[in-house]
Amino acid sequence: MARSKAQTQELLDSYRTMLRIRRFEEAVARHFRAGDVHGFVHVSIGQEAVAAGACGPLGAGDVITTTHRGHGHCIAKGADPEAMMAELFGRDTGICRGKGGSMHIADPALGILGANGVVGGGIPLAVGAGLAARVRRTGTIAMPFFGEGAVHSGAFHEAMTLAVAWSLPVVFVCEDNGYAEFTRSGSWKGPTVADRARSYGMPAEEVDGSDVLAVRAAVLASAEPARAGDGPRFLVAHTFRFSGHYEGDPEPYREDDDRALWDERDPLAVARKALGSRHDAALEQLGEQVAEEIDAAVKRAAEAPYPTASEVFDHV
Amino acid sequence: MARSKAQTQELLDSYRTMLRIRRFEEAVARHFRAGDVHGFVHVSIGQEAVAAGACGPLGAGDVITTTHRGHGHCIAKGADPEAMMAELFGRDTGICRGKGGSMHIADPALGILGANGVVGGGIPLAVGAGLAARVRRTGTIAMPFFGEGAVHSGAFHEAMTLAVAWSLPVVFVCEDNGYAEFTRSGSWKGPTVADRARSYGMPAEEVDGSDVLAVRAAVLASAEPARAGDGPRFLVAHTFRFSGHYEGDPEPYREDDDRALWDERDPLAVARKALGSRHDAALEQLGEQVAEEIDAAVKRAAEAPYPTASEVFDHV
Amino acid sequence: MSETPRYMEAVNQALADEMERDDDVILMGVDVGEAGGVYGVTKGLYERFGAERVWDTPIAEAGVLGAATGAAISGLRPVAEVMYMDFISVCLDPIVNQAAKLRYMTGGGVTVPIVFRMQTGGGRSGGAQHSQSLEAVLAHIPGLKVFCPADARDAHDLLVEAIRDPGPVCYVENRRLYRRRDDEWDRPALPAGQPRIVRAGEGATVVTWGRMVSETRAVLDELDGAAANVELIDLRTLVPCDLAIVAESVRRTGRCLVVHEAVERHGPGGEIVARLVEQVLWHVDGPVRRLGALPTPVPYSPPLEAEMLPSPERIAEAIRALLDD
């Protein structure tokens, strides 16, 4: 299918977002190994197309909630990688003043209501944001991101139930990235995620989570009726967790053929192939820009001061 | 359809069970008003066919869990009305030694793992009993009873998910009795209970909960494959809560046409009609027997001693 | 003036006034809307404010409280009901891991103006799952405030304060007080955190909250001799809680008893005793003690439950022992 000029621009923009996420997370992983980034860190390498494709079409007033694996969603929704990196370095200039870290990264002013360390925990929060949008007639939508592992949780069920019961402007985005920790997707007898979603009486679509424009199109199609008051929508993005569950994961559970998928599933490679060679020069330049941006983010994070001890009592 | 002799006997037996439940609960309501029965009391008048029909075909090793509205299930599974009445009177001779009361009535030795004061709370317990049956290869099944109000709870979702994931010998029985507290069934946009159940990948059947033989037949059909290791089954019994939500409920929320349903939905009337006039004499005698049994239960409960204070520390 | 409002009417009035004052205040809970609440506490609010302000919910408390929390960080001020405090067991995550922590985790990026309304009330054979006083569980969680009004005046004022608070407040009613009217309805409002001397005395100090305030007062009114000369303090809120007034009292009286309906073991009294001991150890010449419920689930049978909970008899006995030892 031929691509319009606008679509090409969207693809270029999305590529940039994905690349920023990728380079950011590669830096995070490096600096985790170096001991600069602490605690539990989960990167979304391989899943960038979902973040970029889903957040791209959102407006400033739209909100997201995310999971323990939320860097990509934050960047795609507009968070500043420098402030994010400073957060992960535990610095006072961090996006949460060093108090959140990777698992709680957030920028509420940008509609990023936060990562969440509790599987399923962010889904009801987004439903509540949708409720607020309805009550306040803001015309905005809420989008919870969550993994396929979360759909067994009571929080998922109750959140879905409320969104349907109250026809809330929510677009649920489930990223099926092949694993929940060390357990392969589909290990549990039961319906597919999309069928599960449909069973609540909610339209659900499945989309190739490595194809950023496909994700984008699906989100656009879902967001419109949700925004118009036609009730919630659901997307399942089939994607691929290239890294371990957490940084440091030795991944003994990986199956041999896993890595083989990488070449065809890497969303950056997919986008690049779609763009063809015509943009090589521009993309090369973009690559340098992004590398510089992330290098600078790391540098400034490393130079930033830690919070002073007395700040422990702030914001309780 | 002509009824076999065996079926007639089943109907007579079931009628007896239903009548014992009815008279028991009528006495409970009376003695609640008199101040002999305490706390929160929920009777199942109008729903006796579900208890009798579902528990009738169970074996001694099969287990049930029930809800805040559990007297009927207990009696149908074989609990002694006298010990139950003593429990509700708070006496030392009570089936739980006075410690449980109506909302926690139980007789584990008979496979009655207990009523539950937490909506949804008993469902995972039954799934666990099913797990034990599988692990221990007992050939028994577990049957959680719950109301249609419970299906929105996370406990329901997680319990269903596990039963399917592990192919457990569980027959779920949802009683849709028209109300959850003061909220009519079907008030919430979303799937029917049966469709919800099917969405987990579990066969589900709907049955007229006022027709005891229909319930019985449905349970028999479901129990067999569940017992044989073919995974869980689900029944929705459409029934009718004739009383208030709790004893003392002024029921301002009742709709006018509600009571009109009573004549056609009363499971005792339905069974009696099916039996025809041929058994009138026998049923009259049965009525007297049951009345005597319940009167005696009340009398002995009222005469029984309260637990002594030091028993408060027993069984912690 | 006609009769002063009952405790439950004071709750209703606070809700109505705040909903009138601030369009962002909404209610959520099982049967809080059309039915007016299982105890009638929210009666009339659905009719008055409509379905976009008063949200009946399915029985899905974890989802509802999570949604309420999400709404609170999106500009609303939800008052979400947990029908019985015992049921925090099914919805603790939104209270404890989300609402309590979101402001902190975001470094001040959000405020979480939410009230978790819940009620307790043992002593009426509610059974083990409908009778628990779990305020200590909530008070242990940084980020949560915990209010426990003991009379209609405080039921009103503390709820108003809770709704206006920028952070999450667990507001714990006692259903056995619902129908009570208040001698002191005209008492001026006191801020959360400040205990109130209910009855002056010099022989000992008794600290309590919730239903145990009126229960203890009635006991004291019956006692005579030295036992009558006891100071009674209503703590009102567990968090915040400025113990200065209590410490001053204990320095004066030299003896202290903390009474609560919650189980004594690892209950809220431990905190109060430990803090008082820090502050007054060298001033006391008598014991600093607790009296709470026994370490058992709440039994159904009336005599067993009476044994398990702090009864007037046990309170009287503990006060006498306090004065004697």
Next chain:
Amino acid sequence: MSETPRYMEAVNQALADEMERDDDVILMGVDVGEAGGVYGVTKGLYERFGAERVWDTPIAEAGVLGAATGAAISGLRPVAEVMYMDFISVCLDPIVNQAAKLRYMTGGGVTVPIVFRMQTGGGRSGGAQHSQSLEAVLAHIPGLKVFCPADARDAHDLLVEAIRDPGPVCYVENRRLYRRRDDEWDRPALPAGQPRIVRAGEGATVVTWGRMVSETRAVLDELDGAAANVELIDLRTLVPCDLAIVAESVRRTGRCLVVHEAVERHGPGGEIVARLVEQVLWHVDGPVRRLGALPTPVPYSPPLEAEMLPSPERIAEAIRALLDD
């Protein structure tokens, strides 16, 4: 003998031994099976005992713990894992309202032989939802026992005891101890409920449990003068908990500090202080104090978290103050 087992190996060994001994013992939890647990604690058990004994579960903790409870009253002895103690927020009902109360509510009709394995461990930037020590919440609930092993010996022995216990036990590991080996692996097993004197002394008594035992011991080993002469007691289990040994110590030393990783406010220290004060008030000539974490959510940033949790410096300072005041 070769090297003594690490803490996590001691847990694994107790599980293996009990599963070998009793076919009714089963394991349940997210990734406890094929993967051997997220920290490797259950490694090898799936291979050894098979899928009917070691149950990997979906992320549905309320369902899983409820099912484990149902299995426990149906003849099995499940050991169900909550991956992080913080997540009791999503599965408190089966722990608190079902397992803890079922024996009581049925008047002894069932026993509930179940172990809830969970782990905590602040101080490594786990963030607000992966760092909490919530043992006080569980210890407050009648019907639950709470074990908090501080070293490999107890990790093993207390788990064996927990599995054999006819009632529910919350068994709280500390992941920061997982890789530690034990100086005293040959120490004889002590029953739950009995505190252990880790280090004798006459100047003051410090009571603690979990990771704070080794932390405090290290601090004491560094101190000199009077401060070195401090008795250190490992409480080992919060419920049951016989304080006689502690009270005897405090009568001797005249001063006491309770140290814990949990938040101080309404934390487990309050109970211990309150009980000690009851027993030893007239024998102490110094303070009876607590040192716990500050009343804030656990911050991510290392210096903030170090400030929030009881650090070696703050422990040392508190001990010096205890001796000086």
